[in-house]
Amino acid sequence: MMNSIESFKEQRILLFDFRKCSGCFICMLVCSYTHYGGFDFNKSHIRVYENPKAPLSFISMYCTHCDHPICEAACPANPKAIVKSSDTGFVKIDRMKCIGCRSCIYACPISIPHFDEEYGVCSKCDACDGKFLCAEFCSTGALMVVPRSKAKYYLENIMGVKYE
Structure with missing residues (x-):
């Protein structure tokens, strides 16, 4: 291990x-x-x-999945909509928990998360659950x-x- x-x-x-x-x-x-x-x-x-x-x-x-993601710290949702996995290192937005406030966009130094007008929530790279299809x-x-x-x-x- x-x-x-x-x-x-x-x-x-x-x-x-x-x-x-x-x-x-x-x-x-x-x-x-x-x-x-x-x-x-x-x-x-x-x-x-x-x-x-x-x-x-x-x-x-x-998204570079920062070591200490500011977007995660800025998320006011309770429970948090943005979480960094300690196993994979990926920072993910749970669209079911996101309240659409856009705090993550404003907090990110390079404004990576974007607001999805259709669903009213923020979204960003999730590394395709480790597949990195891009x-x-x-x-x-x-x-x-x-x-x-x-x-x-x-x-x-x-x-x-x-x-x-």
């Missing part, structure tokens, strides 16, 4: 390699279809945008799932992102 530190290091996270993204938006379509049964870019929990500073280059925004269907490998213990290596040595 793994201790909590070992378990944390092996939790899987999603990484985006902008150098490989072709801008096909399949990840967004897979996400919206999986969660809403239709192809709607506005209902995708992952967003891909053309980089305004580099034509034909793309950036992605998605990464599974990414034909270029721009989206990849790695254990937390390897994330810094990928970011620094493969993607060239430096941390002090």
